[in-house]
Amino acid sequence: MDLLQQIVSGLTTGSLYVLLALGVSLLYRALEIVNFAYGETFMLGAFTGLILYDWLHIPFPITLILTMVISGLIGVLIEKIAYRRLYKKHHLILLLATVGVSVFIRSGATAVFGTVPQAFPSVFGEKPIMLGTLILIPQNLFILGVACVIAIILQIFLKGNFGTAMRAAAQSKDAASLMGINIVSTTVATWGISSALGGVAGLLMSPIFFVATTVGTSILIKGFAAAVLGGIGNLPGAIVGGLLLGIIENIGAFYISSTWKDGISFAVMLLVLMVRPAGLFGKYIEKI
Amino acid sequence: MHKLKDKKLLLQLIIIVLLLLFPIVVKNRYWIYIPTITAINIIAALGLSVLIGFTGQMSMGHAAFFGIGAYASAIFTMRFGLPFWLVLPLVGILNFAIGLIIGRPILRLKGLYLSLATLGFAELVQLVMSQWKTVTGGWSGISSIPAPTIGSFSFANENRYYYIAIIMVILIIWVTHRIINSRTGRTFIAIREDELAAESSGVNTTKYKVLAFAISTLYAGIAGSLYAHSVKFISPDSFTMNESIIFLSIVVVGGRIGSIPGTVIAGIILSFAPELLRAFSLYQTMLYGLVIIVIMNVMPDGIGKIIKGISTSIFKEKNEKATN
Numbered sequence: 001m002d003l004l005q006q007i008v009s010g011l012t013t014g015s016l017y018v019l020l021a022l023g024v025s026l027l028y029r030a031l032e033i034v035n036f037a038y039g040e041t042f043m044l045g046a047f048t049g050l051i052l053y054d055w056l057h058i059p060f061p062i063t064l065i066l067t068m069v070i071s072g073l074i075g076v077l078i079e080k081i082a083y084r085r086l087y088k089k090h091h092l093i094l095l096l097a098t099v100g101v102s103v104f105i106r107s108g109a110t111a112v113f114g115t116v117p118q119a120f121p122s123v124f125g126e127k128p129i130m131l132g133t134l135i136l137i138p139q140n141l142f143i144l145g146v147a148c149v150i151a152i153i154l155q156i157f158l159k160g161n162f163g164t165a166m167r168a169a170a171q172s173k174d175a176a177s178l179m180g181i182n183i184v185s186t187t188v189a190t191w192g193i194s195s196a197l198g199g200v201a202g203l204l205m206s207p208i209f210f211v212a213t214t215v216g217t218s219i220l221i222k223g224f225a226a227a228v229l230g231g232i233g234n235l236p237g238a239i240v241g242g243l244l245l246g247i248i249e250n251i252g253a254f255y256i257s258s259t260w261k262d263g264i265s266f267a268v269m270l271l272v273l274m275v276r277p278a279g280l281f282g283k284y285i286e287k288i
Numbered sequence: 289m290h291k292l293k294d295k296k297l298l299l300q301l302i303i304i305v306l307l308l309l310f311p312i313v314v315k316n317r318y319w320i321y322i323p324t325i326t327a328i329n330i331i332a333a334l335g336l337s338v339l340i341g342f343t344g345q346m347s348m349g350h351a352a353f354f355g356i357g358a359y360a361s362a363i364f365t366m367r368f369g370l371p372f373w374l375v376l377p378l379v380g381i382l383n384f385a386i387g388l389i390i391g392r393p394i395l396r397l398k399g400l401y402l403s404l405a406t407l408g409f410a411e412l413v414q415l416v417m418s419q420w421k422t423v424t425g426g427w428s429g430i431s432s433i434p435a436p437t438i439g440s441f442s443f444a445n446e447n448r449y450y451y452i453a454i455i456m457v458i459l460i461i462w463v464t465h466r467i468i469n470s471r472t473g474r475t476f477i478a479i480r481e482d483e484l485a486a487e488s489s490g491v492n493t494t495k496y497k498v499l500a501f502a503i504s505t506l507y508a509g510i511a512g513s514l515y516a517h518s519v520k521f522i523s524p525d526s527f528t529m530n531e532s533i534i535f536l537s538i539v540v541v542g543g544r545i546g547s548i549p550g551t552v553i554a555g556i557i558l559s560f561a562p563e564l565l566r567a568f569s570l571y572q573t574m575l576y577g578l579v580i581i582v583i584m585n586v587m588p589d590g591i592g593k594i595i596k597g598i599s600t601s602i603f604k605e606k607n608e609k610a611t612n
Binding site for chain 2: 085086090092097101102108224225259262266267274
């Protein structure tokens with residue numbers, strides 16, 4: 001029963017890793033880019049949510065939508081300012097630019113919000129429901145539900161025209177351009193969606209954990225680990241990878257030691273890269 | 289041709305003499321401490337440059353090897369009572385060995401996968417530093433690390449320690465120069481330019497990639513050892529991803545296509561910049577991030593290319609005059 005309890009608890013954090021992994025994989029799939037500022041997108045999303053929901057008392061569903069929109073817009077803005085000129089250069093240049101953005105945002109946020117973690121009010125009640133011996137917390141179920149809905153909407157959206165345009169642009173920019181696909185707007189939209197996913201993950205994580213300016217690095221690596229586990233660039237893989245990582249982490253923390261909890265995701269990522277870099281479902285692409 | 293070589297040698301001599309005179313002219317202890325840290329950063333960045341700039345392989349986790357060097361150095365001197373002068377080469381050998389062992393499985397990966405693997409490794413190392421309390425002291429780290437001594441002469445003073453750092457960085461620059469201009473160095477560059485072509489020309493690319501990685505971890509270890517005995521206090525906080533980012537940005541700002549002078553100058557700029565920005569304390573790191581974004585956008589080829597342009601124009605002209 002303990003094991004089942006851990007699996008259920010793991011699913012909630014796992015569902016947030018799913019959103020992060022989707023954002024990481026989407027960007028990689030479309031543009032072959034790894035965004036090292038993604039942890040900061042998550043952090044900004046959490047603070048946006050804190051301001052809207054806790055300070056301005058905007059209802060949660062609207063906060064949720066606004067956070068996605070604002071995070072997406074920030075992502076698009078950063079792309080325009082810092083990355084747009086770098087696509088044709090060596091990938092290391094763009095990688096370091098994302099590192100620069102990460103440093104910039106993190107220290108900027110620390111200058112504004114300070115280093116003390118802030119509490120986020122409970123959204124959906126923390127009074128546990130007993131299901132046999134299984135303890136369920138309504139809020140965690142709610143978070144799991146919202147994350148699932150977002151992941152499903154994304155999947156449906158990507159089946160449509162945009163998804164096709166994105167895949168075409170990923171295969172060959174020139175050919176896609178000749179077919180009438182607007183490469184710039186596809187690129188911008190990819191950044192926007194990826195950032196919105198990161199931001200909303202930050203918002204949804206807030207009621208469970210504190211909101212802090214320093215979460216970036218560890219969250220970034222969790223997102224990478226989940227994406228790598230499912231096969232980076234593979235979107236269904238990101239869903240499985242995220243959920244699996246959440247569960248592994250929880251079980252590991254329960255049976256081994258909670259101090260090593262963060263280490264579990266690093267170890268999983270390293271192990272997968274060593275044994276099967278393609279992950280569970282992906283293909284190992286050596287291009288980048 | 290002779291005169292050109294003489295001029296370069298003269299320039300190098302002048303720089304070395306100026307560096308050696310620096311603590312005698314500058315009395316402010318703080319301004320002597322910064323060049324020491326700069327020298328340490330340059331040593332680690334040069335190692336990373338051998339890996340990234342010359343061999344074309346990636347690492348996002350060199351803070352780990354820097355940290356291993358620092359911890360090993362502190363533990364060897366404090367627990368086993370070994371002298372610093374023995375520990376420094378020992379740490380080098382240890383880190384080289386670790387580089388060979390880790391490099392073998394990790395360097396089968398390329399590009400992004402390699403960055404992620406090195407990043408994951410570095411985070412694991414940091415976790416071990418903070419959790420293996422009996423050896424590392426956990427989050428509180430190791431303090432009062434002894435300064436090096438020769439007989440009764442102690443290098444505890446910033447002025448004296450400065451000379452160790454400066455001599456080491458000069459030595460490392462020279463060694464790097466020799467490596468890059470050797471058969472091995474040319475093999476590294478061949479791998480960077482086209483791994484497949486290098487392999488079909490009979491180069492054992494795995495062996496050389498692992499060698500480049502081990503060289504870079506050796507440098508990081510030496511830098512870590514120098515760091516530990518300079519600041520005398522180490523904790524897991526000193527070896528986060530931020531540290532890896534500092535080394536990485538020195539290399540890329542110096543020039544993605546490897547350049548020793550580029551790396552050295554970028555090392556000086558990026559080590560001094562935070563100190564000069566100290567007046568804006570709250571926004572110091574923010575400006576650091578901004579500097580990186582701007583440099584990547586404005587001169588993505590880095591300082592190395594500019595230096596190459598300047599030096600060819602100067603030396604070419606002088607060279608022609610000399611032959612006339």
